[in-house]
Structures are given as C-alpha cells and as structure tokens.
Amino acid sequence: MISQLGQVLEALLAGQFICQVTDEDSYRFLQSSANREQVESHLAILNRKLTSAADDQVYFAAYEGIGEGERAALSKQFEDVSNHLLPLIEWLLLVQESLNKDLSLSQGMNIRLNELQTVIEDTPAYAEQLNKISRYAMFGSKAAELDAQLKLIFKRLVELGYLIKPNQDKQIYTVTGKIDYLFDVLKFIDETEQLSLAKKAEDAMAQTNLL
Amino acid sequence: MNNNLKKAGTALLNALSNHSELVMQAYFSGSINETDHSPKVIANLLDLKILWRPENERNLRLRPALRTLLEESLQDENTRQIDANIGSSLATLKTLSEHYKAALNQGRFHEAEAQLSEVTERVYSLTDMLATNVRLIWSRISNEFGYVSTVDAKIRENELAQSQVSELLNQLELFKFDQLTQLSGSHRELRHLLVVTLQSSFAHCIQELSLAQSKLIDLLGRFREFKGRTRLLKGFVLHLEQRPDFKPTDYSRLSKVPTLFNVADSLIKPANIDVNDVSQEQEWLNIVGKMHNINRSQSTTRSSSNSSPLTMQDTAAIELAENKLKVAVEAFFCEVIENGKNVTALDYYQRHQLDFDPEVWLYQIIGGYHGLPEQDKAFFAIETQGQPDPTFSGNYVISDIEIGLH
Numbered sequence: 001m002i003s004q005l006g007q008v009l010e011a012l013l014a015g016q017f018i019c020q021v022t023d024e025d026s027y028r029f030l031q032s033s034a035n036r037e038q039v040e041s042h043l044a045i046l047n048r049k050l051t052s053a054a055d056d057q058v059y060f061a062a063y064e065g066i067g068e069g070e071r072a073a074l075s076k077q078f079e080d081v082s083n084h085l086l087p088l089i090e091w092l093l094l095v096q097e098s099l100n101k102d103l104s105l106s107q108g109m110n111i112r113l114n115e116l117q118t119v120i121e122d123t124p125a126y127a128e129q130l131n132k133i134s135r136y137a138m139f140g141s142k143a144a145e146l147d148a149q150l151k152l153i154f155k156r157l158v159e160l161g162y163l164i165k166p167n168q169d170k171q172i173y174t175v176t177g178k179i180d181y182l183f184d185v186l187k188f189i190d191e192t193e194q195l196s197l198a199k200k201a202e203d204a205m206a207q208t209n210l211l
Numbered sequence: 212m213n214n215n216l217k218k219a220g221t222a223l224l225n226a227l228s229n230h231s232e233l234v235m236q237a238y239f240s241g242s243i244n245e246t247d248h249s250p251k252v253i254a255n256l257l258d259l260k261i262l263w264r265p266e267n268e269r270n271l272r273l274r275p276a277l278r279t280l281l282e283e284s285l286q287d288e289n290t291r292q293i294d295a296n297i298g299s300s301l302a303t304l305k306t307l308s309e310h311y312k313a314a315l316n317q318g319r320f321h322e323a324e325a326q327l328s329e330v331t332e333r334v335y336s337l338t339d340m341l342a343t344n345v346r347l348i349w350s351r352i353s354n355e356f357g358y359v360s361t362v363d364a365k366i367r368e369n370e371l372a373q374s375q376v377s378e379l380l381n382q383l384e385l386f387k388f389d390q391l392t393q394l395s396g397s398h399r400e401l402r403h404l405l406v407v408t409l410q411s412s413f414a415h416c417i418q419e420l421s422l423a424q425s426k427l428i429d430l431l432g433r434f435r436e437f438k439g440r441t442r443l444l445k446g447f448v449l450h451l452e453q454r455p456d457f458k459p460t461d462y463s464r465l466s467k468v469p470t471l472f473n474v475a476d477s478l479i480k481p482a483n484i485d486v487n488d489v490s491q492e493q494e495w496l497n498i499v500g501k502m503h504n505i506n507r508s509q510s511t512t513r514s515s516s517n518s519s520p521l522t523m524q525d526t527a528a529i530e531l532a533e534n535k536l537k538v539a540v541e542a543f544f545c546e547v548i549e550n551g552k553n554v555t556a557l558d559y560y561q562r563h564q565l566d567f568d569p570e571v572w573l574y575q576i577i578g579g580y581h582g583l584p585e586q587d588k589a590f591f592a593i594e595t596q597g598q599p600d601p602t603f604s605g606n607y608v609i610s611d612i613e614i615g616l617h
Contacts (some may be wrong), residue, residue: 015477074463098233104440197446
C-alpha cells in the first residue's frame with residue numbers, strides 16, 4: 001500500500017486541491033509542519049512547492065521557480081479561471097437563492113440535487129437563469145430540458161473539483177474547499193482591480209430597498 | 212399535608228389534561244378565540260389561572276408560567292427566554308438558611324426540617340435553571356439559529372445570545388462562595404447544598420458559557436463572512452453588467468506571480484500494472500475479468516437496403532455434391548442386388564477406386580443398411596468382419612463389412 005506521504009504527493013502532483021472534504025486523511029497529514037516539510041522536500045525536486053489558500057483550508061502545489069514553460073502554463077490556467085469566473089458566480093448565486101439559505105456555499109455544505117431541481121422547476125426566473133448558465137462555454141450544454149442541464153452542470157463541477165459526490169448512488173453533492181479558493185480569487189481581483197464590489201452590491205441593494 | 216391544596220392541584224392537572232387540545236392550540240397560535248369554545252370551559256380555565264386576559268378586549272393567552280413549562284419540557288427550539296435572575300434566588304437562599312439555623316438553635320426540629328427541604332428545593336431549581344439556560348444557548352448554537360432564514364436575522368439572533376451569555380456571566384459573579392461557606396457554617400446538610408452542589412453547578416456553567424461565548428463569536432464571524440461573500444458575488448455580477456468587456460489583468464504575467472494563481476500543472480499520470488510481478492497478479496486478473504466478450508449480432512448491423520434481392524435458384528446441384536457418398540452407397544447396394552453375390556465393402560471400394568476415407572465409407576455402409584425401410588432391410592444380410600479389441604475387452608473392431616442377399 002502507498003503511504004500517506006505518497007498519496008499526498010500523488011494528489012499534489014496531479015494538480016489536485018487537497019481539503020478536508022476531498023481527502024480528510026491527507027488534509028490532516030498536511031496539518032503537521034513536520035509532514036509539510038517532508039512534502040516540500042519531495043516537491044522541490046520537481047520545481048514545485050506546497051501552497052495553501054483560504055486560511056489553510058486548501059493545499060495545492062505551486063511552481064517554485066517560474067520560467068518560460070511554467071509561465072505559459074500559468075497563463076493558460078489563468079485564462080481558464082477568468083473564463084470560469086462568471087458562470088461559477090452565477091451558479092453560486094442561483095444555488096444560494098433557490099435554496100433560500102441566504103448562505104453562500106462553502107466547504108462541507110451539501111446540495112441535494114432533487115431539492116434544487118424542484119425549486120428551479122417551480123420558479124421560471126431560476127429556470128431561465130439555469131438555462132443561461134448551462135449555455136456558457138464552461139458547461140457547454142445544448143440540452144433543452146432543465147433536468148439534463150442541471151445534471152451536466154453538476155457533472156462538470158465534479159470534474160473541475162468544486163464538488164464531490166460522496167455516494168455514487170445518491171444525488172447529493174458536497175462542496176469542496178476549491179469553492180473557498182474561488183472566493184479568494186474573487187477577493188484578490190476585487191482588491192487589485194479596485195472594483196469595490198461589495199460596495200456596489202450594497203448600493204444596488206439600498207436602491208431596491210428605496211423602491 | 213394540606214388536603215385542600217392537594218384537591219385543587221389535582222383539579223388543575225385534570226383540567227389541563229381534559230383541555231389539552233385547547234392549551235396546545237393556545238401555545239402554538241399565541242392566543243385563542245373565545246367563540247370557538249364553550250363559555251363554561253373558558254371560565255373554568257380562567258379560574259384555574261391556566262389562561263389569562265392581558266388587557267380588556269384582548270384574546271385569551273396562556274399563562275407565562277405554563278408556557279415556560281411547555282417550552283422547557285418540549286425542548287422547543289423557538290424558546291429564547293433566558294431566566295437570569297440569580298441574584299434574587301441567592302437572596303432567598305440566604306434568608307431560608309437563616310430561618311433553618313434559627314429553628315435548629317431553638318430546637319424547633321420539625322420547622323427546621325421543613326426549612327431545609329425548602330432550601331433543597333431552591334438549590335436544585337437554581338442548578339436546574341443554570342443547566343437549562345446553558346442548554347438553551349447551546350441548542351441555538353448547534354443549529355446555527357436555524358429558526359430564522361436570513362443571515363441578517365442570524366446576526367441579530369447571535370447578538371442577542373451573546374448579550375444573554377454575558378448577562379448570565381455577570382449574574383454568576385453574584386455567587387460569593389466565601390459568604391455561602393460562612394452562612395452554612397458547621398451544618399453538614401446546608402454546607403453540602405450551598406457549597407458543594409452550587410459550586411459544581413457553577414463551575415460547569417461557567418465553563419460551558421465561556422465555550423459558548425467563543426463559539427458565538429466564531430459564528431458571528433462566519434455569518435459576517437457569508438454576508439461579505441454574497442455581496443462579493445452580487446457585486447461581481449453587477450460589475451459585469453455595467454462593463455461586459457471587463458477582464459482581469461493576467462496576473463501570471465507579473466514578475467512575481469501571486470500565490471493564488473501559481474497553481475502547478477498536473478505532472479503525474481496513473482501507473483500501469485507490472486505483468487511480471489506476481490504480487491499484482493490479483494489486480495491484473497480482476498482487470499482481465501472485467502473485459503467483456505462482445506458478441507455483436509450481425510443481423511442488427513445489417514440494414515435492409517444492403518440485403519441482396521431475393522432470387523430463385525436451383526439448389527439441386529449443391530445437393531448432389533453433398534450426397535455423393537450417399538449415391539455411392541446406393542450404387543453399392545444396387546450392385547449387390549444385381550449380382551446376387553456377397554460383396555465386401557472394401558472390395559467394392561477398391562474396385563471402384565472411391566476417394567472417400569475408408570472408415571467413413573464403412574460407417575456410411577452400416578448407416579445405409581440401417582437406414583433402409585424394414586421391408587427392404589429383410590432382403591440383405593450383413594456380416595461384419597473384425598476382431599475383438601486387443602486391449603479393451605468388450606470392444607469389437609470392424610475391419611470390413613460383407614453384404615449379401617438373403
């Protein structure tokens with residue numbers, strides 16, 4: 001059997017994000033600084049280092065030194081991230097609003113697909129929004145039925161590591177730490193580009209309140 | 212025991228059980244409509260102080276004491292009332308203890324006993340109250356104020372709970388154990404109640420409350436974080452609505468790439484099984500075992516347009532070739548009839564230089580003979596030539612067949 005260190009290294013080198021939801025054992029392994037050093041020394045051979053985001057809730061491998069090749073890879077990745085940003089954010093808002101939890105998704109939350117589907121089916125505005133989201137290149141759905149659109153979106157999100165399906169037979173999904181990473185990315189963009197997104201949202205909400 | 216009080220208490224409990232529907236209705240809806248029930252029942256419940264009328268012209272409501280009893284017994288999560296009146300409880304305890312000590316000193320033992328049971332009751336109700344309050348706070352924490360839906364409401368609920376916790380903690384400071392110790396003096400029972408019981412309950416309560424306090428602050432932070440996140444999401448969507456062409460600068464081109472965007476590419480590919488390693492044989496077998504033999508039925512793949520048109524053909528020619536052996540056997544039997552002499556099968560075979568396998572020829576002759584109708588069979592006599600098998604007894608090896616006419 002492969003050791004815990006081996007498992008962690010394999011996941012990191014495969015470009016995966018390790019959080020408590022995806023792999024609790026590996027995550028706990030990385031909590032100890034001695035283990036982290038061990039992992040670092042192995043990763044260093046392959047020009048990689050261990051990085052964490054979202055208050056150490058997710059770990060992933062980053063490049064140690066960045067040359068031409070690495071920069072090209074990062075550039076491509078960044079393009080993916082920025083293209084995925086809007087569809088993901090709209091999806092997050094849709095889930096949040098339709099489940100009426102008023103809580104934005106974060107690591108460890110469960111989404112019951114059936115529950116979500118019932119609400120979206122009953123609310124034309126949500127159905128329309130779902131249709132719009134499923135048409136983005138990120139999901140690329142051509143299906144006209146709501147059921148197929150929803151399933152495709154969830155399947156894609158599992159592929160991208162934002163969700164996991166703990167039980168293959170049940171349509172219940174768990175949010176991974178990569179969502180928290182996404183929020184970090186959003187916060188970073190907000191700060192660097194000086195968009196003051198939160199203020200904008202508040203102003204808009206204040207306006208609707210006035211109406 | 213006071214007989215009148217006992218009777219009245221039983222009557223009260225009976226009334227509660229007789230009108231349980233009405234009481235629960237009042238509990239859930241807050242008030243009851245008098246016109247729905249008979250005036251006699253209402254008057255009875257009012258007499259027993261189960262219901263009361265807060266103001267003239269208002270609907271009847273449950274007495275707060277009864278409501279509290281129900282909330283506590285049912286562990287209803289809607290209850291948010293924290294009774295923090297520890298100061299007055301402690302003052303009562305002090306007074307009662309003084310009564311007890313005075314009664315003891317003056318030798319009024321019956322009275323002292325009654326006072327002691329009163330003190331016991333008060334102490335236990337005080338500890339119960341503390342435990343209930345702690346449980347109430349924790350139950351609200353554990354379902355994260357699930358009874359209100361919006362984050363704003365949760366934040367307000369959280370603030371309320373925090374103020375209640377600090378209020379409780381302030382009240383707990385009223386516990387002056389040095390005074391209580393002095394008060395209980397050398398009386399063993401009193402000391403046990405006022406010092407030991409109260410102290411353990413106090414310590415437990417303090418510990419739980421400080422835990423609850425930190426948990427509440429944690430939760431508040433989380434709720435604020437959620438609120439911030441929602442604002443962030445909505446703000447981003449709004450921003451893109453205002454500026455659809457917005458694209459963040461490519462941070463990966465910066466000389467120092469921010470850690471967030473420095474995500475290394477996938478490097479590793481799954482390894483393969485070593486077919487020469489015996490220890491991996493089981494996995495290997497499993498993989499092989501999962502392979503399916505795919506039998507595609509041809510008829511399903513052939514489409515109707517591809518099928519050749521149906522043509523009528525003479526199939527006789529093919530049949531002839533197939534039955535060459537049969538024809539030869541028939542000729543053999545005919546020759547036997549024509550010549551009227553005994554012929555061995557192998558003789559005939561050599562004379563006509565037939566090109567079948569000799570053994571097949573022999574089988575076919577035997578088969579041909581047995582295949583004849585009973586009537587025809589009677590014309591022929593069949594004799595087998597051969598010898599018993601040298602090795603296996605009971606087996607007879609036929610080397611030739613002689614056929615003649617009867």
